[in-house]
Amino acid sequence: MTGPQQPPQRVVRAMTTELPTAFWAFHNLYHRPYLEYAHIQLGDERSAGELVHATFMDLALNWPDMMEDANHEAYAWALLRERIADELRLQGRVPATVETAVFARVNRAALESVRDQLADMESALGLYAAISRLPERQFDVMVLLYVLGYPTEQTAHILGVTPATVRSQARHAKRKLAKDLDLTVDLTADRDDAE
Structure with a gap:
Protein backbone atom coordinates (compact mmCIF):
# COMPACT_ATOMS: atom_id res chain seq x y z
CA MET A 1 0.00 0.00 0.00
CA THR A 2 1.31 3.40 -0.84
CA GLY A 3 0.69 6.38 1.34
CA PRO A 4 2.40 8.67 3.76
CA GLN A 5 5.80 7.58 4.85
CA GLN A 6 5.96 6.05 8.33
CA PRO A 7 7.82 8.09 10.95
CA PRO A 8 11.20 6.77 12.07
CA GLN A 9 11.03 4.08 14.78
CA ARG A 10 12.42 6.45 17.43
CA VAL A 11 9.51 8.84 16.75
CA VAL A 12 7.01 5.99 17.15
CA ARG A 13 8.60 4.98 20.48
CA ALA A 14 8.59 8.58 21.70
CA MET A 15 4.96 9.00 20.65
CA THR A 16 3.80 5.95 22.61
CA THR A 17 5.21 7.37 25.82
CA GLU A 18 4.25 11.01 25.25
CA LEU A 19 0.73 10.79 23.85
CA PRO A 20 -2.01 11.77 26.26
CA THR A 21 -4.45 9.27 27.67
CA ALA A 22 -7.18 10.93 25.61
CA PHE A 23 -5.48 9.78 22.39
CA TRP A 24 -5.34 6.17 23.57
CA ALA A 25 -8.96 6.34 24.68
CA PHE A 26 -9.91 7.67 21.23
CA HIS A 27 -7.80 4.94 19.58
CA ASN A 28 -9.40 2.20 21.68
CA LEU A 29 -12.89 3.50 20.96
CA TYR A 30 -12.58 3.92 17.18
CA HIS A 31 -9.86 1.55 15.97
CA ARG A 32 -12.16 -1.42 15.41
CA PRO A 33 -14.95 0.46 13.55
CA TYR A 34 -12.37 2.26 11.40
CA LEU A 35 -10.71 -1.06 10.59
CA SER A 47 -4.42 -3.03 3.41
CA ALA A 48 -7.19 -1.88 5.72
CA GLY A 49 -4.97 -2.45 8.76
CA GLU A 50 -2.08 -0.52 7.25
CA LEU A 51 -4.35 2.35 6.22
CA VAL A 52 -5.99 2.60 9.65
CA HIS A 53 -2.60 2.42 11.36
CA ALA A 54 -1.31 5.25 9.17
CA THR A 55 -4.47 7.25 9.91
CA PHE A 56 -3.96 6.90 13.66
CA MET A 57 -0.28 7.78 13.28
CA ASP A 58 -1.34 10.97 11.49
CA LEU A 59 -3.89 11.69 14.21
CA ALA A 60 -1.22 11.13 16.87
CA LEU A 61 1.22 13.47 15.16
CA ASN A 62 -1.51 16.12 14.82
CA TRP A 63 -3.30 15.44 18.11
CA PRO A 64 -3.08 19.02 19.46
CA ASP A 65 -4.55 20.40 16.20
CA MET A 66 -7.30 17.80 16.25
CA MET A 67 -8.17 18.67 19.84
CA GLU A 68 -8.68 22.30 18.78
CA ASP A 69 -11.35 21.15 16.31
CA ALA A 70 -14.82 21.32 17.87
CA ASN A 71 -15.77 17.89 16.49
CA HIS A 72 -12.87 15.45 16.93
CA GLU A 73 -14.81 12.47 15.63
CA ALA A 74 -15.83 14.19 12.39
CA TYR A 75 -12.23 15.40 11.88
CA ALA A 76 -10.86 11.87 12.27
CA TRP A 77 -13.62 10.28 10.15
CA ALA A 78 -12.97 12.75 7.33
CA LEU A 79 -9.26 11.86 7.44
CA LEU A 80 -10.06 8.13 7.27
CA ARG A 81 -12.44 8.60 4.31
CA GLU A 82 -9.87 10.76 2.52
CA ARG A 83 -7.16 8.12 2.97
CA ILE A 84 -9.49 5.38 1.69
CA ALA A 85 -10.44 7.46 -1.37
CA ASP A 86 -6.76 8.23 -2.05
CA GLU A 87 -5.81 4.56 -1.76
CA LEU A 88 -8.58 3.47 -4.12
CA ARG A 89 -7.59 6.19 -6.58
CA LEU A 90 -3.93 5.10 -6.44
CA GLN A 91 -4.98 1.52 -7.12
CA GLY A 92 -7.25 2.66 -9.94
CA ARG A 93 -10.27 0.85 -8.61
CA VAL A 94 -13.66 1.35 -7.00
CA PRO A 95 -14.59 0.35 -3.45
CA ALA A 96 -15.02 -3.37 -2.85
CA THR A 97 -18.12 -2.63 -0.77
CA VAL A 98 -20.55 -4.90 -2.54
CA GLU A 99 -18.48 -8.07 -2.35
CA THR A 100 -16.97 -7.41 1.07
CA ALA A 101 -20.26 -6.40 2.67
CA VAL A 102 -22.08 -9.45 1.36
CA PHE A 103 -19.49 -11.82 2.72
CA ALA A 104 -19.25 -9.95 6.04
CA ARG A 105 -22.99 -10.35 6.47
CA VAL A 106 -22.94 -14.01 5.47
CA ASN A 107 -20.13 -14.65 7.97
CA ARG A 108 -22.21 -13.03 10.72
CA ALA A 109 -24.99 -15.48 9.86
CA ALA A 110 -22.66 -18.51 9.81
CA LEU A 111 -24.85 -20.51 12.19
CA GLU A 112 -27.69 -20.63 9.69
CA SER A 113 -27.91 -23.38 7.11
CA VAL A 114 -25.94 -23.17 3.87
CA ARG A 115 -29.14 -22.81 1.87
CA ASP A 116 -30.22 -19.80 3.92
CA GLN A 117 -26.77 -18.23 3.52
CA LEU A 118 -26.85 -18.59 -0.26
CA ALA A 119 -30.34 -17.12 -0.47
CA ASP A 120 -29.23 -14.29 1.82
CA MET A 121 -26.16 -13.63 -0.32
CA GLU A 122 -28.16 -13.57 -3.55
CA SER A 123 -30.68 -11.03 -2.23
CA ALA A 124 -27.96 -9.00 -0.51
CA LEU A 125 -25.99 -8.52 -3.74
CA GLY A 126 -28.62 -6.18 -5.15
CA LEU A 127 -29.05 -4.38 -1.84
CA TYR A 128 -25.31 -3.78 -1.33
CA ALA A 129 -24.90 -2.66 -4.93
CA ALA A 130 -27.66 -0.11 -4.29
CA ILE A 131 -26.05 0.94 -0.97
CA SER A 132 -22.76 1.57 -2.78
CA ARG A 133 -24.55 4.13 -4.99
CA LEU A 134 -25.87 6.18 -2.05
CA PRO A 135 -24.51 9.66 -1.27
CA GLU A 136 -21.44 9.61 1.01
CA ARG A 137 -23.15 10.35 4.36
CA GLN A 138 -26.03 7.92 3.72
CA PHE A 139 -23.55 5.26 2.58
CA ASP A 140 -21.50 5.62 5.78
CA VAL A 141 -24.60 5.40 7.98
CA MET A 142 -25.95 2.31 6.20
CA VAL A 161 -22.73 13.57 14.26
CA THR A 162 -25.86 13.41 16.41
CA PRO A 163 -28.01 10.27 16.72
CA ALA A 164 -30.84 12.28 15.11
CA THR A 165 -28.61 12.87 12.07
CA VAL A 166 -27.89 9.14 11.84
CA ARG A 167 -31.60 8.31 12.01
CA SER A 168 -32.40 10.98 9.41
CA GLN A 169 -29.69 9.78 7.02
CA ALA A 170 -30.86 6.18 7.49
CA ARG A 171 -34.46 7.17 6.65
CA HIS A 172 -33.33 9.05 3.51
CA ALA A 173 -31.14 6.11 2.50
CA LYS A 174 -33.97 3.62 3.01
CA ARG A 175 -36.30 5.73 0.86
CA LYS A 176 -33.71 5.92 -1.90
CA LEU A 177 -32.97 2.19 -1.66
CA ALA A 178 -36.68 1.35 -1.73
CA LYS A 179 -37.11 3.46 -4.85
CA ASP A 180 -34.00 1.99 -6.52
CA LEU A 181 -35.00 -1.59 -5.69
CA ASP A 182 -38.76 -1.05 -6.24
CA LEU A 183 -39.59 -2.07 -2.66
CA THR A 184 -41.98 -0.88 0.02
CA VAL A 185 -40.22 0.13 3.24
CA ASP A 186 -41.78 0.53 6.68
CA LEU A 187 -39.91 3.54 8.10
CA THR A 188 -41.73 3.22 11.46
CA ALA A 189 -39.67 0.11 12.19
CA ASP A 190 -36.32 1.94 12.21
CA ARG A 191 -33.58 0.74 14.51
CA ASP A 192 -33.48 2.39 17.88
CA ASP A 193 -30.67 3.32 20.24
CA ALA A 194 -31.90 0.67 22.65
CA GLU A 195 -30.46 -2.14 20.56
Whole structure:
Protein backbone atom coordinates (compact mmCIF):
# COMPACT_ATOMS: atom_id res chain seq x y z
CA MET A 1 0.00 0.00 0.00
CA THR A 2 1.31 3.40 -0.84
CA GLY A 3 0.69 6.38 1.34
CA PRO A 4 2.40 8.67 3.76
CA GLN A 5 5.80 7.58 4.85
CA GLN A 6 5.96 6.05 8.33
CA PRO A 7 7.82 8.09 10.95
CA PRO A 8 11.20 6.77 12.07
CA GLN A 9 11.03 4.08 14.78
CA ARG A 10 12.42 6.45 17.43
CA VAL A 11 9.51 8.84 16.75
CA VAL A 12 7.01 5.99 17.15
CA ARG A 13 8.60 4.98 20.48
CA ALA A 14 8.59 8.58 21.70
CA MET A 15 4.96 9.00 20.65
CA THR A 16 3.80 5.95 22.61
CA THR A 17 5.21 7.37 25.82
CA GLU A 18 4.25 11.01 25.25
CA LEU A 19 0.73 10.79 23.85
CA PRO A 20 -2.01 11.77 26.26
CA THR A 21 -4.45 9.27 27.67
CA ALA A 22 -7.18 10.93 25.61
CA PHE A 23 -5.48 9.78 22.39
CA TRP A 24 -5.34 6.17 23.57
CA ALA A 25 -8.96 6.34 24.68
CA PHE A 26 -9.91 7.67 21.23
CA HIS A 27 -7.80 4.94 19.58
CA ASN A 28 -9.40 2.20 21.68
CA LEU A 29 -12.89 3.50 20.96
CA TYR A 30 -12.58 3.92 17.18
CA HIS A 31 -9.86 1.55 15.97
CA ARG A 32 -12.16 -1.42 15.41
CA PRO A 33 -14.95 0.46 13.55
CA TYR A 34 -12.37 2.26 11.40
CA LEU A 35 -10.71 -1.06 10.59
CA GLU A 36 -14.01 -2.76 9.72
CA TYR A 37 -15.10 0.18 7.57
CA ALA A 38 -11.76 0.33 5.73
CA HIS A 39 -11.95 -3.43 5.14
CA ILE A 40 -15.44 -3.05 3.65
CA GLN A 41 -14.12 -0.39 1.27
CA LEU A 42 -10.74 -1.92 0.36
CA GLY A 43 -11.72 -5.59 0.43
CA ASP A 44 -8.40 -6.57 2.01
CA GLU A 45 -7.73 -6.87 5.74
CA ARG A 46 -3.99 -6.19 5.47
CA SER A 47 -4.42 -3.03 3.41
CA ALA A 48 -7.19 -1.88 5.72
CA GLY A 49 -4.97 -2.45 8.76
CA GLU A 50 -2.08 -0.52 7.25
CA LEU A 51 -4.35 2.35 6.22
CA VAL A 52 -5.99 2.60 9.65
CA HIS A 53 -2.60 2.42 11.36
CA ALA A 54 -1.31 5.25 9.17
CA THR A 55 -4.47 7.25 9.91
CA PHE A 56 -3.96 6.90 13.66
CA MET A 57 -0.28 7.78 13.28
CA ASP A 58 -1.34 10.97 11.49
CA LEU A 59 -3.89 11.69 14.21
CA ALA A 60 -1.22 11.13 16.87
CA LEU A 61 1.22 13.47 15.16
CA ASN A 62 -1.51 16.12 14.82
CA TRP A 63 -3.30 15.44 18.11
CA PRO A 64 -3.08 19.02 19.46
CA ASP A 65 -4.55 20.40 16.20
CA MET A 66 -7.30 17.80 16.25
CA MET A 67 -8.17 18.67 19.84
CA GLU A 68 -8.68 22.30 18.78
CA ASP A 69 -11.35 21.15 16.31
CA ALA A 70 -14.82 21.32 17.87
CA ASN A 71 -15.77 17.89 16.49
CA HIS A 72 -12.87 15.45 16.93
CA GLU A 73 -14.81 12.47 15.63
CA ALA A 74 -15.83 14.19 12.39
CA TYR A 75 -12.23 15.40 11.88
CA ALA A 76 -10.86 11.87 12.27
CA TRP A 77 -13.62 10.28 10.15
CA ALA A 78 -12.97 12.75 7.33
CA LEU A 79 -9.26 11.86 7.44
CA LEU A 80 -10.06 8.13 7.27
CA ARG A 81 -12.44 8.60 4.31
CA GLU A 82 -9.87 10.76 2.52
CA ARG A 83 -7.16 8.12 2.97
CA ILE A 84 -9.49 5.38 1.69
CA ALA A 85 -10.44 7.46 -1.37
CA ASP A 86 -6.76 8.23 -2.05
CA GLU A 87 -5.81 4.56 -1.76
CA LEU A 88 -8.58 3.47 -4.12
CA ARG A 89 -7.59 6.19 -6.58
CA LEU A 90 -3.93 5.10 -6.44
CA GLN A 91 -4.98 1.52 -7.12
CA GLY A 92 -7.25 2.66 -9.94
CA ARG A 93 -10.27 0.85 -8.61
CA VAL A 94 -13.66 1.35 -7.00
CA PRO A 95 -14.59 0.35 -3.45
CA ALA A 96 -15.02 -3.37 -2.85
CA THR A 97 -18.12 -2.63 -0.77
CA VAL A 98 -20.55 -4.90 -2.54
CA GLU A 99 -18.48 -8.07 -2.35
CA THR A 100 -16.97 -7.41 1.07
CA ALA A 101 -20.26 -6.40 2.67
CA VAL A 102 -22.08 -9.45 1.36
CA PHE A 103 -19.49 -11.82 2.72
CA ALA A 104 -19.25 -9.95 6.04
CA ARG A 105 -22.99 -10.35 6.47
CA VAL A 106 -22.94 -14.01 5.47
CA ASN A 107 -20.13 -14.65 7.97
CA ARG A 108 -22.21 -13.03 10.72
CA ALA A 109 -24.99 -15.48 9.86
CA ALA A 110 -22.66 -18.51 9.81
CA LEU A 111 -24.85 -20.51 12.19
CA GLU A 112 -27.69 -20.63 9.69
CA SER A 113 -27.91 -23.38 7.11
CA VAL A 114 -25.94 -23.17 3.87
CA ARG A 115 -29.14 -22.81 1.87
CA ASP A 116 -30.22 -19.80 3.92
CA GLN A 117 -26.77 -18.23 3.52
CA LEU A 118 -26.85 -18.59 -0.26
CA ALA A 119 -30.34 -17.12 -0.47
CA ASP A 120 -29.23 -14.29 1.82
CA MET A 121 -26.16 -13.63 -0.32
CA GLU A 122 -28.16 -13.57 -3.55
CA SER A 123 -30.68 -11.03 -2.23
CA ALA A 124 -27.96 -9.00 -0.51
CA LEU A 125 -25.99 -8.52 -3.74
CA GLY A 126 -28.62 -6.18 -5.15
CA LEU A 127 -29.05 -4.38 -1.84
CA TYR A 128 -25.31 -3.78 -1.33
CA ALA A 129 -24.90 -2.66 -4.93
CA ALA A 130 -27.66 -0.11 -4.29
CA ILE A 131 -26.05 0.94 -0.97
CA SER A 132 -22.76 1.57 -2.78
CA ARG A 133 -24.55 4.13 -4.99
CA LEU A 134 -25.87 6.18 -2.05
CA PRO A 135 -24.51 9.66 -1.27
CA GLU A 136 -21.44 9.61 1.01
CA ARG A 137 -23.15 10.35 4.36
CA GLN A 138 -26.03 7.92 3.72
CA PHE A 139 -23.55 5.26 2.58
CA ASP A 140 -21.50 5.62 5.78
CA VAL A 141 -24.60 5.40 7.98
CA MET A 142 -25.95 2.31 6.20
CA VAL A 143 -22.60 0.50 6.29
CA LEU A 144 -22.03 1.24 9.99
CA LEU A 145 -25.62 0.48 11.05
CA TYR A 146 -26.66 -2.42 8.88
CA VAL A 147 -23.53 -4.02 7.45
CA LEU A 148 -21.26 -3.75 10.49
CA GLY A 149 -24.09 -3.76 13.04
CA TYR A 150 -23.21 -0.74 15.17
CA PRO A 151 -26.09 0.82 17.15
CA THR A 152 -27.30 4.31 16.30
CA GLU A 153 -25.57 6.02 19.24
CA GLN A 154 -22.19 4.44 18.46
CA THR A 155 -22.57 5.18 14.75
CA ALA A 156 -23.20 8.82 15.65
CA HIS A 157 -20.02 8.91 17.76
CA ILE A 158 -17.95 7.28 15.02
CA LEU A 159 -19.13 9.78 12.42
CA GLY A 160 -19.05 12.75 14.76
CA VAL A 161 -22.73 13.57 14.26
CA THR A 162 -25.86 13.41 16.41
CA PRO A 163 -28.01 10.27 16.72
CA ALA A 164 -30.84 12.28 15.11
CA THR A 165 -28.61 12.87 12.07
CA VAL A 166 -27.89 9.14 11.84
CA ARG A 167 -31.60 8.31 12.01
CA SER A 168 -32.40 10.98 9.41
CA GLN A 169 -29.69 9.78 7.02
CA ALA A 170 -30.86 6.18 7.49
CA ARG A 171 -34.46 7.17 6.65
CA HIS A 172 -33.33 9.05 3.51
CA ALA A 173 -31.14 6.11 2.50
CA LYS A 174 -33.97 3.62 3.01
CA ARG A 175 -36.30 5.73 0.86
CA LYS A 176 -33.71 5.92 -1.90
CA LEU A 177 -32.97 2.19 -1.66
CA ALA A 178 -36.68 1.35 -1.73
CA LYS A 179 -37.11 3.46 -4.85
CA ASP A 180 -34.00 1.99 -6.52
CA LEU A 181 -35.00 -1.59 -5.69
CA ASP A 182 -38.76 -1.05 -6.24
CA LEU A 183 -39.59 -2.07 -2.66
CA THR A 184 -41.98 -0.88 0.02
CA VAL A 185 -40.22 0.13 3.24
CA ASP A 186 -41.78 0.53 6.68
CA LEU A 187 -39.91 3.54 8.10
CA THR A 188 -41.73 3.22 11.46
CA ALA A 189 -39.67 0.11 12.19
CA ASP A 190 -36.32 1.94 12.21
CA ARG A 191 -33.58 0.74 14.51
CA ASP A 192 -33.48 2.39 17.88
CA ASP A 193 -30.67 3.32 20.24
CA ALA A 194 -31.90 0.67 22.65
CA GLU A 195 -30.46 -2.14 20.56
